[in-house]
Amino acid sequence: AQSVAQPEDQVNVAEGNPLTVKCTYSVSGNPYLFWYVQYPNRGLQFLLKYITGDNLVKGSYGFEAEFNKSQTSFHLKKPSALVSDSALYFCAVRSNSGGYQKVTFGTGTKLQVIP
Amino acid sequence: NAGVTQTPKFQVLKTGQSMTLQCAQDMNHEYMSWYRQDPGMGLRLIHYSVGAGITDQGEVPNGYNVSRSTTEDFPLRLLSAAPSQTSVYFCASSLGRTAFYNSPLHFGNGTRLTVT
Numbered sequence: 001a002q003s004v005a006q007p008e009d010q011v012n013v014a015e016g017n018p019l020t021v022k023c024t025y026s027v028s029g030n031p032y033l034f035w036y037v038q039y040p041n042r043g044l045q046f047l048l049k050y051i052t053g054d055n056l057v058k059g060s061y062g063f064e065a066e067f068n069k070s071q072t073s074f075h076l077k078k079p080s081a082l083v084s085d086s087a088l089y090f091c092a093v094r095s096n097s098g099g100y101q102k103v104t105f106g107t108g109t110k111l112q113v114i115p
Numbered sequence: 116n117a118g119v120t121q122t123p124k125f126q127v128l129k130t131g132q133s134m135t136l137q138c139a140q141d142m143n144h145e146y147m148s149w150y151r152q153d154p155g156m157g158l159r160l161i162h163y164s165v166g167a168g169i170t171d172q173g174e175v176p177n178g179y180n181v182s183r184s185t186t187e188d189f190p191l192r193l194l195s196a197a198p199s200q201t202s203v204y205f206c207a208s209s210l211g212r213t214a215f216y217n218s219p220l221h222f223g224n225g226t227r228l229t230v231t
Contacts, residue, residue: 009155032216043119043205043222044158051217090157094216101146101165101215102173107157 002027002095006106013081014114021076021109023091032094033074035065037087038108044090050074061085081113117141121206121223128196128230136191136226138206144221145211147189148173149181151202152225158205164189165211196230203227 003026013019025031032051036044048059055067065076076089091106122137140147148163160173164183178200180192189208193200204226210218 006157034219036220036222041224043207043224044220045222046219049217049219092220101211102160102163103148103220104160105150105158107155 002093002102002104004091004093004104004106006091006109008109009107010110010112012112012114015083016080019078019081019085019111019113021089021111023074023076023106024072025074025091025093026072027093027095029095033065033067034092034094035059035063035074035076036090036092038090039087047076083113083115086111086113119206119208119221119223121204121226123226124224126226126228128193128228130196130198130230132196134193134196136193136204136206136228138189138191138223139187140208140221141187142208142221143186144208145186146215147183147206147208148220149179149189149191150205150207151175152205153202161191198230201228201230
């Protein structure tokens with residue numbers, strides 16, 4: 001079975017400071033990792049993904065994520081936080097093991113950027 | 116381009132009533148799925164479909180039925196609503212088959228369901 005853990009329910013960061021939202025995963029087979037953002041009363045929106053290749057991937061709105069195979073982590077980062085980044089962030093994993101096509105999400109991390 | 120459209124946006128049901136949540140996508144996506152979102156539990160997969168005529172269960176399928184008669188539509192049926200089904204429901208779609216693994220999900224804006 002595959003699983004995703006987001007250990008922090010909430011992350012607070014001052015505007016202009018770097019931010020990190022943590023994600024670890026467990027899969028059999030190759031991991032395909034995604035980050036999504038959810039604004040109030042909206043569906044999730046895709047931010048970025050890791051499939052293969054460079055461990056540092058860049059996505060929308062200045063976000064990036066670092067894939068670490070040995071630590072089975074895929075942390076979301078941004079060099080300088082904006083108040084408008086305040087939202088709920090979800091990490092998700094797919095695996096090509098077993099032939100089934102399921103996406104597993106973490107429980108989400110609320111990011112609060114303080115002006 | 117509408118993307119994924121869910122109706123209704125809000126619904127209140129009494130225990131034992133049935134209803135259908137509608138989901139339609141106009142991106143010709145083979146893969147469609149239903150999630151429920153509850154506080155502190157993230158998104159949990161209810162049912163999914165890898166193409167017209169093919170459906171399968173997710174993590175929390177009990178009390179829900181689905182069908183996929185066309186590529187565009189993937190309705191979710193609540194057979195006999197219970198208070199435990201109070202939640203926000205999201206429909207999502209993506210490319211399928213070998214493209215599935217590196218294709219992001221596209222989400223609708225959700226249906227907020229309350230069962231009293």
